[in-house]
Amino acid sequence: MNSTPPGPTTFGQLPPSSWPGERLGLPRTGSHSVGRVGRRIGALVIDWAIAVALTCVLFGYTLLNYDGFVVLAIFVLLQALQLAVFGWSAGHRLVGLRLITITGGRVGLWRPVVRSLLLGLAVPALVWDSDQRGFHDKIAGTVLIRR
Template sequence: MPDGPSERPAGGPARPDAPAGVRLGLPAQGRGSVAGWGRRFLGVLVDWAVASVIARAFLSGLGVQFGPLLVFFAMHLLLVSTIGTTLGHAVAGVVVRRLDGRPVGFVAGAARALLLTLVIPAVVTDPDRRGLHDKAAQVVVVRR
């Protein structure tokens, strides 16, 4: 019988009250565990600030109404799809990775970026701290 909530019975599923990520086969804490809300929120704040500065510097003269949102989307699409992280993620010490271990890739990155930009899917989460944007892209945000 397991000693703690993060352990699995031999060959069996994780307990329903297991820490976030254990049901996904991730460690309960430390490197590779599901990122907490504080880290994720810090990452979004940094990314939004960077997107706002870039939009103000390069798009304000063009009359682009949703400049920061467009830059935020582009940053997430390009950076998460290719290297699995954004500047905000790096500052917060997190990375986005696919559940099957493969690189995130363009299609999953595009789905995640689009849904993240819409906000509501990002705040509807499961017990493993995965928003609808993460579930649609089959990814999870973990600690570095």
């Protein structure tokens, strides 16, 4: 009789990855590897700056005096639209990232909408797993990879 316990039966029981994306079948580095923190933050800063600028143009605010909730709404809307249409936002494109499903396909419409709404809450983006996927990516079944 074999006394070895059975292996993990669900994704939540898998051991941590040796590198981000290992459990997803992604390479350690280079093209198609998981987008690292620096690139993700760079993309976020670029996308937020675009949302601020667009808010100022559309609503007559100044760069020093604008409504943060309006900027957040514009940011979430831009994220959802760009990710659904292109698979990347302007910030992602500039830093060399794109969004795919964990199975490698196109993201469609619902995934970017759910992901963007959760990203607007900020907390899901601060909770990561060993694959460097935020809670918003886990719920949407997506991963940001290098182009």
